[in-house]
Each structure stands twice: as structure tokens, then as C-alpha cells.
Amino acid sequence: MSLAEKVSDDVKSALKSGDKKKLAIARFLSSELKNFLIKENLDRELSKISEDNFFKIVKTQVKQKKESLEYAEKAKDSNMIDTINYDLDYLNSFLPKMMSEDATKELISNYIKDHQFTSNDFGKIMGLLKKSHNNQIDLNLASSIIKKIFSE
Known part of the structure; x- marks a missing residue:
């Protein structure tokens, strides 16, 4: 069963x-997945969504929910904060565990050593990381680690 099909099962x-909170976020994610299928001219079968595209859609929703959370916190709306946190927990449950900062630093150090990269190869390093560990690594963190390594 694909991750997209699991969302459909979660709706059911x-x-x-009668879990209204879960129903709301699962329906929302399901509609985002169906919108993707329509936009990409794919059959309306959730199984046609690749894992990478699924993660991209979920990451986009996580980012939007985090922005909404900031506004809810500024407005001190505790009900909205609770709902958004629940939604974030649900969405994050579909994403693979991200590598820790230490593991990311070790991976980057090994890449630099193994491929003999220099500070001029920043784009190559990022490209390699994105290709091999895209859904397991925070690319913003990786970028800052690379800059820090080459500034030392």
C-alpha cells in the first residue's frame, strides 16, 4: 500500500x-494529493503518486501549517494552535526521520573527503546530497554545515 493510499484509508x-480532527486533516491531504493528480494529468489513482512527489506535497503542507501556527500563536488562539499542532503531527508521521545534525555533519565530511571537494564545489555537494538523501536530510542545515566547514 502506498503512502497516498494510506491517507485514503485514514479518511475511511x-x-x-468519528475522529473529526483526523478526518479533517486526512481529507485535506487527500484533496491535495488528488489536486496533484489532476494537475499532472494522471489517472485519479492515488497509487500513481511517486514517493518523492508524495513527500514534496506533505512537506509543502507542513511548511504552510508552520506558517499558520506562527499567526495563531501571535493571535493567542489556543484552539487553532492545538488543531495545527495535531495536523503537523499527522503530516510529519508520513515523512521519513530526518538525519540528526551530527549525522548530517559526518555525512558531509565524508563526501568532501571521499570526493576531494573544495569550497568551489558547493553546488556539487548540495546536488549529491539532494540526489542521495533528499527526504532524510534538512538541506538548509546541510548548506550551513558546508559553509561552516569551508570557512574553517
Whole structure:
């Protein structure tokens, strides 16, 4: 079962159990996935969504929810904060675990050593990281680590 199909199953199980919070976020994510299928002219089968595209869609939603959380915190709306945090937990449950900062630093150091990269190869390093560890590594963190390594 694909991750996209799991979202569809979550909608069904939330309907049966009466879990309104889970139903709301699962339906929302399901509609985003279906919008992607329409935009890409794919059949309306959730199984046609690749894992990379699924992660891209979920990451976009996480980013939007985090922005909404900032506004809710400024407005001190505790109900909205609780809802958004629940939504973030649900969305993050689909994303692979991100590498820790130490593991990221070690990986980058090994890449630099193994490929004998210099500070001029920043783009090559980032490209290699994105290609091999895209959904497991925070690319912003990786970028700052690379800059720090070459500034030393």
C-alpha cells in the first residue's frame, strides 16, 4: 500500500470512528494529493503518486501549517494552535526521520573527503546530497554545515 493510499484509508477509518480532527486533516491531504493528480494529468489513482512527489506535497503542507501556527500563536488562539499542532503531527508521521545534525555533519565530511571537494564545489555537494538523501536530510542545515566547514 502506498503512502497516498494510506491517507485514503485514514479518511475511511476516521469517518468510521468519528475522529473529526483526523478526518479533517486526512481529507485535506487527500484533496491535495488528488489536486496533484489532476494537475499532472494522471489517472485519479492515488497509487500513481511517486514517493518523492508524495513527500514534496506533505512537506509543502507542513511548511504552510508552520506558517499558520506562527499567526495563531501571535493571535493567542489556543484552539487553532492545538488543531495545527495535531495536523503537523499527522503530516510529519508520513515523512521519513530526518538525519540528526551530527549525522548530517559526518555525512558531509565524508563526501568532501571521499570526493576531494573544495569550497568551489558547493553546488556539487548540495546536488549529491539532494540526489542521495533528499527526504532524510534538512538541506538548509546541510548548506550551513558546508559553509561552516569551508570557512574553517
